[in-house]
Amino acid sequence: MPVPVIMPKFGFTLESCEIVRWLVNEGDRVRSGDPLCEVTTDKVNMEVEAPEDGIVHQLLYKEGDVVPVTEVICYLLREDEAAAAAPPVQSDAPSAQSAPVATPLARRIAQSNHLDLAAVQGSGRDGKITRRDVEQALQKVRATPAARRLAAEHGIDLAQVQGTGPRGRVQGADVHAALSAPAPAPVATPPEAPAKPLGKRDTQPVPPPSIPEPAERRVVRLEGMRRTIAQRLQKSFQTAPHIFLEATAEMSAVAHLRSVLKARGAKLTVTAVLIKACAWALGKHPTLNATIEDDQISYWHTANIGMAVALEDGLIVPVIHHAERLSLQAIQQEVDRLAELARAGKLTLDQVSGGTFSISNMGMFGVDRFTAIINPPQVAILAVGRIVQQFVPDSEGKPVLKPMLNLMLSADHRVVDGAHAAYFLRDLREALETPAMLVW
Amino acid sequence: MPEVRELTYAEALRECLRQLMEEDERVFLIGEDIGVYGGAFGVTAGLIEQFGAERVIDTPISEAGIAGACIGAALTGMRPIGEIQFMDFVTLSMEQLVLQAAKVRFMFGGKASVPMVLRMPGGSGTGAAAQHSESLENWFVHVPGLKVVMPSTPYDAKGLLRAAVLDNNPVIFVEHKLLYKTKGHVPEEPYIVPLSQSKVVREGEHLTVVATSIMVPRALQAAEELAKEGIELEVIDPRTLKPLDDAPIIESVKKTGRALVVHEAVEMGGFGGEIVARIAASEAFDYLEAPIRRLAGLDIPIPYNRELEYHAVPQVESILREARKLVRGEY
C-alpha cells in the first residue's frame, strides 16, 4: 500500500501550511527522515520529512499551494509497489507520463473544469482516478451565505468546517464553533516536530502572466511571513476594539541603575527593564495577561512577554517565557539571545509562540511615541518610544531636566476595562520610576 | 385600569368612512348595494341614513362603471371611495384601473391626479368557492401608478383607510372577509397609519415571517405555539404592498438569518416572490442561514368543499410546520 505523507499539524492553532518548495521529485528514492518539502507556517519555515523509506509517488500539491493540515501531500511507494505501478517517473519525463492515472472520462471532465488531476485522489483500481473522484473534487463546499461571510471575515477555510446543516451544509453557527474551538496550549507542540531554523525567505517576484509589468513597481505575491503578518494584524484590528492609554514615566532611576551596572561591566537595556516591569505589573493586573479566542478568555498564570523585533522585511515577536520568575539579568540574557536568533532567522516555533503580552520598543529608531496593534490572541500591547530629556517641575515647581519615556498601551476593550488598563499603566510607571520594586 | 375601546375590523372601517365624510364634502361612497343594504359585508351599514343617497351611491352591477366613475370624479376634484363587492369582480374593472387610473397622471406629464380608493374584500374561508374567494392583490402590485394596501387589524384598517383616502393616488384597498369580525383596539379619534410603512408586529430572533392580511393573525398564533418550544418568530406585516417598505424586512432577516413569506394568494407569481427577491438581493443575503421559503395558496381555484378549501391556503398548522423546518435546519 502506498504510504501517505500528510501535512503535519506543527502545533498551536495551525490550520494550514504553504508549500514553499518541493525538495524531491516524483520517483526519487528517499530515506526515512529525509526532507520532502519546505513549508511555511505562522512565520516559521519547516520541513516535512519522509515517514519511512520509499519512492516518492505523487506530489499532490504545487509549490505555493496552501494545504490544510493532515491533508495528504504525497505518497511513498515501497520498492515492490513501485515496480508494479508505473515506472518511477523521472523529473524530465514527458508530461503525459507524469500525469496521474485517470479514466478518459475523468480526464475529460477535469479538463473542462480546469481541474488539475494531480490534486485528485483516485479511488479506482490502483488509485486510478474515476469520474466520481473528479466530481467529488469539483464539488463545492455547501455553506449558507452567512457561513461564507463569517468564514471570509475570520479567514477560515470553509472546507475545514464541519457542517451540521442539511446534507452537511456549513451553517454560520458551525463557523462560530470552528472559531471558538480551544487552541492547543503551547506545550502541545509535537516533540517530534523538528526545531528547524526560522528562515527569512526571499519573496520571489511573481511576474504577472500576460500584463507587462510597469517599470515603476515590483509585484510581490502576499505570501509567507508577509501574509501571516497581514492576516493577523488585519484580524486583530478588525475584531478587537482597541483602546489606547498613554502615560509618561520618569526614567532617572532606571538610568541610574543602568549606569551603576554598566560601571560594573553588566549590560542592562531599557527593553529588559520594561519586560521585567510589565511582568511585575501584569502579576498585579491579570486581566491584561490574557488571550481571547472567540468567546473564550484565558487568563494566564505566567507572563510570557513578546518583544517585537524588526527584521529587514518583516517583524517577529520572540517570547520571553515566565518573565515574572526571571531576574533582570536572566531577562537581559534571554533578550539578547532571542534578538540574535531572530535576526539570524534561527528562531524556533516555541520561541515565537505562547506569548501573553507584547512590548514594541521603537525608541532605538528615534520614535517619540506611537500606538501598536494588539498581537492576537493577546489582549494588550505596550508601545514605547525613546527616552526624551524634558523639563518637568520638581517638588518646588522649578523646571528640572529629566529623562522621560512615553508609554502607550493598546488594550482589547472586549476583555480589558478602561480602569484596569489605567491601573496597570499606573503600576507600570511606578515600577519604572522605582525599579527597586522589581528586584525586591 | 381604563377600558380599552374595541371595534371589529368592519366597524373600524365604517368609523373611518363616517369621519372622513363628516370632515370633507368631497368624500363619497359608490358601489353595489352599499346603501340601505349596507354593503355585502355590512361595512357601509347606516351611512346612507346619515349622508343620504347622493353621497352613498348605489350603482347598477357595473364594475367598470364604478371604477370609471371614481376616476372621473377624482380627476375633477372629488375624493371617491368605491367598493367592489368581492375582489373577484374587480376583474371587470381592470381596464379602468390599470389603463386609466394608474396611467393618467404619467401619460399627461404629471399634471392630473386620481385621488381615489377602491375597497374590496378578498380571500377564502367562507365557502364561497372559486369566483368569490380570489386574492388578486399582486395583479395591482404589478401596475406602476397604483398603490396597494392590505390591513390585517382593526387598528390598521381604520388608520390605513384614512391614509389611503388622503393620498393623491389611486389606492387599491384589499380587505379580508374573515377579518371583518375580528376585534381589536381602535381609538375613536381619527388617526393615520402612514402608507408604505411595514410593521414588526412581533419580535423574535429565530425566523422572520413576512405575512399579509389574514396570514398575520395566523402567523402570530403560530408564533405563540412555537414560543413554547423555544422558537421565537419575528412577524412582519408589510401593510402596504406597493410602494413596499422593505427595510424592516431586510433588517429582520439580517438578525434571524431565516425568512418565510406567507400569503393567501397563489404562490406562483405571488407577492411572496417579490419579498424573497428583495431579501435575496439585499445585504441580508450574507446573513442567510437557510433558503428563503414561501408558504402560499396552492395553484388552484378555491374549492367549495370545506376541507378542500381549508387546505388550499396556508393555515396555522402549515405555518408551524414550515417554521419548525426552517428553524431546525431541515431546509
Next chain:
Amino acid sequence: MMQLSQDLIQRYHDLIETLGPEALKTMLQEMHTIRAFEERAEQLYMQGKVHGTMHLSIGQEATAVGAANAMQEGDYLLNHHRGHGHCMAWSGDPNRMMAEFMGKETGYCRGRGGSMHIADIDANNLGANGIVAGGIPIAVGVGLSIKMRRTSQVCLVIFGDGAANEGAFHESLNMASIWALPIVFLCENNQYAMSMPVEKAFNIENISQRAAAYGLPGLTVDGNDVLAVYSAVSEAAARARRGEGATLVEAKTYRYKGHSKSDKQAYRSREEVRDWQDKRDPILRFTNLLQLAGVIDAAEATQMREHALAIIDAAVAFSEASPDPNIADIMDGVYA
C-alpha cells in the same frame, strides 16, 4: 354642390346670423389648422422624425370643430385616440401639441403621452384615450362630480363607432341616465372600427338608436357638416346644463387616411375614399357655405389655408428647437 350649399344657407340662416362672421371664420380657420397639423404630422412621420404611430382624423374636422365650439369655458372634454382635432378645437396650442407629437419636454404631456394621449388639464381637456371606450366610464365620474359639486359644467365625451360595442359604453350610458348626469356622449362614427365597417358591426341603422335602451335622447347628424354638429351638441349641452341629463349624439363622418400608419386599407376601395373627399369634404362644404353666405371671399379662403400652414411651420420649428425630456426625470409623474 352649389344647390346643396344653398339648401344649407336656408337651413342655417338663423344660426349664421347668431354666430356672426367672426365665429364662423374662426371655425373654418380651425378646420384648416387641424388639417394642416395632421398633414404635417404624416409628413414628419414619413420623414422618420417621429416614432410610434398616430391616428389621423383628416376628413373629420367638422365634428371636432362643431362639437368643441358648442361647449363653454369650464366644460370638460374626454376624447379618443384619433384626437388631434378635438384637442386643437378645444383651444389647443399647436406648438405644444406638435411638441408632444414629437416627444419633446415642451409638449402638453412633457413627451410622456405622445400623439395618442394629448391632454390639456388646465383647459379641462382630460385627455385622449388610447383604449376604445376607455374614456366613457370616466365621463360618468366627471358627470357625477359636476352634479355633486352643483356647478353648471357639462362633460363632452367623444368616442368612435367601435366604442359603442364595448361593455363600458352600455354601463356608462345606463349610469348617466339613471343619475341624469350632465354629459354629452358624442359618437364620432367614421364608418370603420379599424377595418370593421359599421354595417357589419351593428344591426341598426344609427348608433344613436341605442340611447333609447337607456332612456336617453339620441340623434344622428351629418358629421361633415360643422354647423349640424354644432347645433346638435349645443342642444345636448344646453339640456345637460338644465339638469335634464345626458344625450347621445352620433356624428356620421369619414376618415380619409388609414386607421394608423400601418394600415393598407384593404377593407375599402380607393373610389369610396375619393367619393367622400370630392363630394362631402367638410372644409370644402363649409368654405362654400361661408362664401355663398358672403362671410368670406375666395381670397380669404386661400389665405386661411396659407395661415394654417404658417401656424404649423412655426409649431414644427418650436418643437424641433425644444429639448427632449431628461432621462433622469423618467420616474416623474408616476405618483402624485
